[in-house]
Amino acid sequence: MAGIAGIAQAGKTTEVNRMLDMLSHRGSCLREVFEVEGVTFGATAPASQATSISRPHNVVRDYAGYGHYAQAHASPNGFELRRDPLGVAPLYYGQTGDGARCFASEVKALLGIAGNILELPPGSFYDGQRIVLHFRLEPLPLLNEPPEQIAAELGIRLSQAVQSCVQPDLFGAWLSGGLDSSALVALARPWTQVLHTFAGGVADAPDLQYARVVSEFVGTEHHETVLSIQDMLRVLPEVIYHLESFDALLVRSSIINYLVAKQASDFVPAVLSGEGGDELFAGYEYLKSLAKEDLSAELLDIMGRLHNTALQRVDRCASAHGLVAHTCFLDPTVVELALRIPVEFKLRGTVEKWILRQPLKGLLPESVLQRTKSKFWQGAGVGDLLADHAEIIITNDDFRRERRLPNGWGLNSKEELLYYRLFCEHFGEVGDLRWMGRTKGSP
Secondary structure, three states, X not given: OOEEEEEOOOOOHHHHHHHHHOOHHHOOOEEEEEEEOOEEEEEXXXXXXXHHEEHHHOEEEEEOOXXXXXXXXXXXXXXXXXXOOOOOOOOEXXXXXXXXXXXXXXXXXXXXXXXXXXXXXXXXXXXOOOEEEOOOOOOOOOOOOOHHHHHHHHXXXXXXXXXXXXXXXXXXXXXXXXXXXXXXXXXXXXXOXXXXXXXXXXXXXXXXXXXXXXXXXXXXXXXXXXXXXXXXXXXXXXXXXXXXXXXXXXXXXXHHHHHHHHHHOOOOOEXXXXXXXXXXXXXXXXXXXXXXXXXXHHHXXXXXXXXXXXXXXXXXXXXXXXXXXXXXXXXXXXXXXXXXXXXXXXXXXOEOOHHHHHHHEOOEOHHHHOOOOOOHHHHOOOOOHHHXXXXXXXXXXXXXXXXXXXXXXXXXXXXXXXXXXXXXXXHOOOOOOOOOOXXXXXX
16 A cells, blocks of 8 residues: 655655654555645655656546545645545544644554544545544445345456456465455465465465365466464564554454565465455354344444454555555445445355355355355464463563553553554554544543
């Protein structure tokens, strides 16, 4: 993903270049800083995102297709910010010490020069005075068509979303062997000369085994990243630096993803990522315990949190290595259809994502088509390895003394305290953390 930054003052080229230095991992093939209407804008981008700079229109943006973007453009009041409906692309803003508004794709580019840092909410527009929603996740009228017809339409839309981003000569996909990533691989393969797939986990992890099955069935150039707990601990500080978070579940789920993204960047400029499928089609195990009348609202709620959960993981793990990740399940046409599908077709009895499985019959091995959902860090074999390590190095007294943060937040576990300590090594004890999202239910 591209990196964008700016300050609502002229003559700030040096400062904006320093901000871009903090974002250079997001792509360094294209970099430019320019001034327009009293604003200093900057962008750094991989070659595949050359449209991130649009000087004739006074716009800088992080854009990866499907209407997924974060952008800033000049206005009479300095600059205006806009973010895509689901928050696939990150965007933050604040105010410099001398009162100038500023923005950046990641918080690390703002820390040290700005205070009052906030995250621009998904689907919103900010003119410097107020935030206005231009999109709101809401229930849509439900379809009355038979499930066979709905499933066929879903297959068409998802296939079109994949085709719209696939590059036939050099392209890749993250492949966990779960239903979502496997679906995208199966749909992409006919449109590529060679499709590279990338899987990761500890030795004998279920994800590695299922990914091999999919790769052999579909016919991909397959790559594996096999890790030990020592490998995870080695990269843990890097992961937290790029995530800008110490949220335990987010960090835990990102370590494998981070290393798989690193390997992928050696082969391809862009990958497919299956994020969004579980939220759209009721893929999580806990959803089975909810009353049917509560399921739609819960799906909307977790969709609305994606920007601080799975999408933050995808963006930061990919961008850390200059990689572009395409989230085809979140193509607007797919999302619109999914929001209209009755919940009884998503969770049918005890079968999660039932409607999604229908158009994939014949495209995937039966064992994969019927595979039940496992959390990313579970399927990759991470399990409680990191939590067990934290138990060894953090005492009960340490946890009691340090679990309450200066801003009043509480840490959930010793594992999260371990991550918080590493976070502070990078960023210091940041008192104002309003820009940081946390797992639902955190104290």
